[in-house]
Amino acid sequence: MISILLAEDEHLIRGALAALLRLEEDFDVVGEAGTAAQALDMAGALRPDVALLDLQLPDLDGIALATAIHAELPECATVIVTSHGRPGYLKRALAAGVRGFLPKTVSAEVLVDVVRTVHKGGRYVDPGLASEAISAGDSPLTPREADVLELAADGTPIEEIAQRASLSPGTVRNYLSSASAKIGAANRHEAVRIARRLGWI
Amino acid sequence: MISILLAEDEHLIRGALAALLRLEEDFDVVGEAGTAAQALDMAGALRPDVALLDLQLPDLDGIALATAIHAELPECATVIVTSHGRPGYLKRALAAGVRGFLPKTVSAEVLVDVVRTVHKGGRYVDPGLASEAISAGDSPLTPREADVLELAADGTPIEEIAQRASLSPGTVRNYLSSASAKIGAANRHEAVRIARRLGWI
């Protein structure tokens, strides 16, 4: 019997996934959490064999949650499930010791297989995502460039970015300019979009 | 027995929802589609009582799909399910004759209830979404302003927007300026974000 903890913020999806997993005779969904904090509590209390984590949770992202769970429950295998197959996230997830990484586009059968695989100590990464991650390569941005670019999201004007980052407006423009050049974008807004898609910010 | 057609692009979620619905004795999931085109084919062939449609599908949005289904199968009740509770969409969906509108944050029980309700001829709209839609009000944008603002998404430069919309760059700037003013945004990028959130574009 494999005991499973589910962390997913959308109630309906959480329930549906639970229903799906409960169809397997050897699966036991012991807990369903809607937030990372809840999931962490439940992990400690229920000590599941496998934790199925959505990448985007309201309080913390799934990778940080996986790290926290590993610290408290090293024998628990974690699997990240996500709608947005951002290549950068995959790398961070693997670095965090996650054992499985799946987009929500896989079939139910694959999910079930993966749960069994990671429970037996194996690993599984979606092949499509893996090849994307390889072709996307590492982020060319310096840490500071990534910071500033992140602050530039939502169309924030330079002046405000400068204040939030405690930088001079000129410096902000320099970072944004070099980041856009590295990414190959025409302007910072496009740069933000691309960097987001690749999981660089 | 209520026969149900499911249209949802994410394979895993589609399977999970199907599993959830099949737990009900009086439900029969007769078809699962990943695209609007597929869903339309299946609707014609399987003539389901209820169609459960995701708002975002790769080829067409759920509202357009609902309209198409009604045209071919007037007795089929349609329910839209969505991750993004954009107020504007709710209005358009109701105008299209959709019988149910739910965010994915509702519980599995609610979904099941709603399916039964709409099958009996009733309607259901998520209360939270409804109040949001009311408070958000109608779009203040003229059709053309909305067009141009939509083209301005992804940080496209004005010159390119002008070409795609077959307008002079000056006109584009005028529309963008007035749209931003109406929305209360400092620049077009912020305007795009707000309009997106409210379902105006």
Added chain:
DNA sequence: AATATGTGATGACAAACGTCATGGCGGCGA
């Protein structure tokens, strides 16, 4: 010690952008 790299800043210049006034044209309701 020399070199490269990241961080932070300034100044200058051109291009892109936001705003406003103004005009013409067409449709639609009063």
Added chain:
DNA sequence: TCGCCGCCATGACGTTTGTCATCACATATT
């Protein structure tokens, strides 16, 4: 028929950007 509104355009103005050269300082690498 008149006025209002949406559509499209132009010109002018100031502001915000993107880009580049150049500098200083700190930290690693070789």
